[in-house]
Amino acid sequence: MTVGGDTVTEVVRLSWKDVRDRVHGRVLDGTYAPGDRLPRDEDLAEEFGCARSTVQRAMQDLSLSGIVERRRKGGTRVRRDPVTRATLDIPITRNEVENRGAVYGYRLIGLTTEAVPPPVTAKFEMAGSEEMLRVRALHLADGHPFVFEDRWVSLRTVPEILEIDLAAQSANEWLVRNKPYTRCDLRFYAMNADAETAAILETGEGAALMVIERTTWIGLDPITSVKAVTAPGYEILTRS
Amino acid sequence: MTVGGDTVTEVVRLSWKDVRDRVHGRVLDGTYAPGDRLPRDEDLAEEFGCARSTVQRAMQDLSLSGIVERRRKGGTRVRRDPVTRATLDIPITRNEVENRGAVYGYRLIGLTTEAVPPPVTAKFEMAGSEEMLRVRALHLADGHPFVFEDRWVSLRTVPEILEIDLAAQSANEWLVRNKPYTRCDLRFYAMNADAETAAILETGEGAALMVIERTTWIGLDPITSVKAVTAPGYEILTRS
DNA sequence: AAGTGGTCTAGACCACTGA
DNA sequence: CAGTGGTCTAGACCACTTG
Incomplete structure (x- = not known):
């Protein structure tokens, strides 16, 4: 860490939304292609330097959004068929x-x-x-x-x-x-x-x-x- | 706890879905009426004998379903206008x-x-x-x-x-x-x-x-x- | 200013399910 | 049966928002 210098390496605290967006970014740029298996939550947690539960929260959201599919033992995979998922409210x-x-x-x-x-x-x-x-x-x-x-x-x-x-x-x-x-x-x-x-x-x-x-x-x-x-x-x- | 007797008091472990359903039940039966403020997460956790994060998970779900509304400091309230909320998938x-x-x-x-x-x-x-x-x-x-x-x-x-x-x-x-x-x-x-x-x-x-x-x-x-x-x-x- | 929900952590155990 | 996601806990701190 260099204060006043060029690069400042900071210990950033990642929120689950940050993790979600970074993983989502990798899906979009092809790092993780449709059908691919993603690293285990634990490995992602280590990579991002956060707790596994933070990764879990992020992946839960991506799963709800239809970006990935998760299965126990089967791991997390990028959905093959992208969908537009929307929420509808029908009032009285x-x-x-x-x-x-x-x-x-x-x-x-x-x-x-x-x-x-x-x-x-x-x-x-x-x-x-x-x-x-x-x-x-x-x-x-x-x-x-x-x-x-x-x-x-x-x-x-x-x-x-x-x-x-x-x-x-x-x-x-x-x-x-x-x-x-x-x-x-x-x-x-x-x-x-x-x-x-x-x-x-x-x-x-x-x-x-x-x-x-x-x-x-x-x-x-x-x-x-x-x-x-x-x-x-x-x-x-x-x-x- | 009486094994072989009539009542067996068991230390049941509540899942967040159990908590969600019980709170939802109270909304439906009028214990918590539309517009009412619910107890704080911490108090519900104590009542149900679980961790606050379990209640948080349950309330998050009820909030997503449009049953309650949550605000920091404002607490959790039963939505006044019930809606039918549905998720739509529009594929390619x-x-x-x-x-x-x-x-x-x-x-x-x-x-x-x-x-x-x-x-x-x-x-x-x-x-x-x-x-x-x-x-x-x-x-x-x-x-x-x-x-x-x-x-x-x-x-x-x-x-x-x-x-x-x-x-x-x-x-x-x-x-x-x-x-x-x-x-x-x-x-x-x-x-x-x-x-x-x-x-x-x-x-x-x-x-x-x-x-x-x-x-x-x-x-x-x-x-x-x-x-x-x-x-x-x-x-x-x-x-x- | 204080109260309440939101999030993060570290660790433990459980529940599926694929090999 | 073993690997991976799902959940629970206890505690801490943060962020928003209302009185």
Whole structure:
């Protein structure tokens, strides 16, 4: 170490983010190529002059980001197929409307008990069919249609739903606030508005609409499956 | 501790997942209501009989899941607005096609250098305009149109792109494999096919199509912005 | 200024899983 | 069965942020 000289060798304390970025840099510049096995955490720790747990923290992050894959005994490898990984937040529809500075509105359209049709049993991955509560409702923003939801709620898993006044409170809101889930499948696609949907959303037949389908379970028991058809112009953004 | 008796008090070793689940349970059953402040990590550690770092690991996970919010000095609080948080993987288009068991194909449609129009400068959050490489290309699955991409690549940030044979290798593939980014914005929406897009994707005018827009930067420098229009029937699924 | 979460360390043991 | 990642601990210090 030379103070006032040219090179100053300093004992730098590396944070786990530093380690992550340096390892990531090596993946990007080809030092570690796709499919390659990286050194063991312990060796990296020695190289970087930090504790193994610091390397572990860094590698955990790279693993979560989809950069590397880790296995006990198998070691750490650079993923062969790079992916863009993003996190999506889907809020309660009321909050989504209010966050846009609009006034939230809600209208119950239909409430029936029906046997679940095959397309929905498939989403739940159920063997046979059963009776479920079907809730059809419209969410509004400043009085304009915003999202139309067609929802099935399992009466076996969530019998309490029958005691909720679904004309006053949306099933969306009640379920998200009261029924935790352990599994959630999401599906996004575009569809042309059919006559009925167009009428409900006050748009033209054939308009391109974004659809969000969400199915949740608690353990293996189905909770709800909802097809939310959004009004034209709806966008999904990933959080920064 | 009574072996062979009724109650056996065992010194159980809690894992961070156990701690996470127990705290999560308290959020769900209302012990900790939305907006409430939770006990400090240290107090929870004492209560659960584990190290503070174990509680820290658990809370970090709950924080990532959007269940609680943590701030130094401010403590840990239950989020007021529950969200459904999901992780999306967007693979390279080639892999997406091949993972469906189809044969991947690629066709370069247009390659020009143009001044970036306002809608695209907005996506990049650029002050003025500049010349960029515009690449228009079609990805095919088993010979059928799969995704049409209209892409802008910054010649200032990525001059090497000019040396790549974009008729042989898609910009998608080359960029994902070679140009790391530090920021990625994603946007999804539905649009009706216009005449040109319908022709390219071999579908009818007005068909509902899912659009994926992705813009990436390295630091503050723009890399690329792409509008990927998918063929009818395209879906986005969250990984389990 | 003080309280609380964030990180680092060194060491130990556990739990997968590939050879 | 042996190698590697995963987790836990106890303690220390740091960094942010709020009262």
